[in-house]
Amino acid sequence: MQEDGNLVLAGYDFSEPGYWYTSTNAFNNVSLMFNTSSFLYFVNxxxxxxxxxxxxxxxxxxxxxxxxxxxxxxxxQNAYHKRNGSRWTRVWRAVEEPCRVNAVYGIYGMCTSPDNESVICTCIPGHIPFDPTDVSKGYHPETVVNYCASPSLMNFKLNVIDDADFQIDSTSDLALVTNVDVEGCQKSLMNDCYAIAASLDASISNCNMKRTPLINARKSASSKGLKALIKIPSNINNSSTGQSNRNIKFKVRLFLKVSIAVSATLACFFGAIATYYHPVARRLKKRKKYLNTSSIGINFREFSFEELRQATDGFCKILGRGFSGKVYSGMLSIEDAEIAVEVKRLEKGIEKREDEFMTELKIIGRTHHKNLVRLLVFCIENNHRILVYELMPGGALSSYFVWTRRETQMESED
Structure with missing residues (x-):
């Protein structure tokens, strides 16, 4: 609403008179009303x-x-039924032809609306969009040229679009040539280096010359029978071929970028899954699980399997055999001291043995008695589960248990 009381619709990029107005500027203190009557009206x-x-x-x-x-x-103005509505329905609109809206698709854009309902945007031949993903931002010349360079006629060609025109506006209007046909309008356009386009109304023989920038190019019901003439540099391919190729290239680049991004994401996803389920990763996970000895309150030293293999000369001297594995003797260097040890090696192949191993660690770690042998070292590496005790002076603990059990049996027989 202007200060003079006139309601005007105008393109925000231009200060020229609007493409629609109410002519209510003859009254003072004008206000637009829209109340419970559902009517739009002006009052003073x-x-x-x-x-x-x-x-x-x-x-x-x-x-x-x-x-x-x-x-x-x-x-x-739109309406929506309160009970059975599914969409907004138009009741009234200011401009009956959508393509009469100033610069609806920016400069150098052409508005096409064959039914005055749907709107399609295309570019004027010889121009490309600023942003292919948002054509409402407008277009620009594909090649910047000097229209007045000599010889001008050799540098350009004409493109004629039927049933199209450029609306009259003071921004791009250059000159009006009267009493001409199509050939006369073409000649006038080519001879004027400041003109880049023209609108021809053959019914009244008027050729309206246009200068840069071109706005309000349209192809709609009211432009039937009119012709739009456009001057294009000779080194630019005509019409939509070049633009189509550019659009195809843009879509290909976009497709490649999206494909690369999706492929990288999937590769990371499946790589993470493969790493998680890889046998090595699972062993490491189990290792971390069992090495958390602080959570069960024990503080034993851990040796590698190779260190224990060397300490037992390759596990060659067997002291005995228990339910869960064999016991070997060896010499182990701990804190610069050589200590005789017995090495209990659990058998492989049974998952339950790992639980037994941790159970034994927990029990031994929480048990303290002067008559019990001391656990010195343990090993959890790959499938190896090993406990290392201090060797008793009188022999292996397993031998003692064996002889004690036999003596008890003999006494019971007697």
Whole structure:
């Protein structure tokens, strides 16, 4: 709403007169009203002066109403049924032809609307979009040239678009040539180095010359029978071929980028899964699980399997055999002292043995008695589970248990 009381729709990039206005500037203190009557109208301090919506079949008791400026710059009123509504329905709009909205697709863009409902954006031949993903940002010349360089006629060719024109506006209007046909309009356009396009209305023999920047190019119901003439540098391919190729290249680049990103993500995902389930990773996971000795309150030293193999001369001297494995003798260097040890090596192949191993560690770690042999070292490496005790002076602990059990049996027989 202007200060003079005139409601105007205009392109935000241009200060020229708008593409729609109400001509209510003859009154003072004008206000736009939109109330429970669901009508849009103007009032001043004394009376109603202008109605935008003359009648509406959608009473406010049954419908929600809203008045907005849509994405294509058209001021319109919509209604939505309160009980059975599924979408907003247009009740009224200011501009009946969407392509009459100034710069609806920016400079050098062409608005196409064959039914005055849907709107399609294309570029003027010889131009490309600033942003292929958002054509509403407008277009720019594919090649920057000097239109007045000599010889001008040799540097350009003409492209004629039927049923299209450039609306009259002071931003791009250059000159009006009258009493000409198509050939006369083409000649006038080629001879004027400041003109880059023209609109020809053959019915009245008028050729309206245009200068840069070109705005409001349209192809709609009201442009039937008109012709749009565009001057294009000779080294640019005509019309949509070049633009189509560029769009294809852009889509290919976009597809490649997306494919690479998706492939990298999937590779990381499956790599993580493969690493997690790899036997080595699972062994390391188990190792971490069992090495958390602080959580069970024990503080034993850990030796590697190779160190224990050397300490027992390759596990060659067997002291005895228990339920869960064999016992070997050996010499182990601990804190610069050589200590005779017995090495209990659990048998492989049974998963339950690992639990037995940890159970024995827990029990021994929490048991302290002067008559019990001391656990010195343990080993958890790959499938090896080994306990290292201090060797008793009188022999292996397993031998003592064996002879004690035999003597007990003999006494019971007697």
């Amino acid at each position: 301090s004394t009376k109603n002066i202008y109605a935008l919506t003359q009648s509406t079949p959608t009473p406010v008791r049954d419908y929600y109403h809203r008045a907005t400026i849509g994405e294509y710059g058209n001021f319109q």
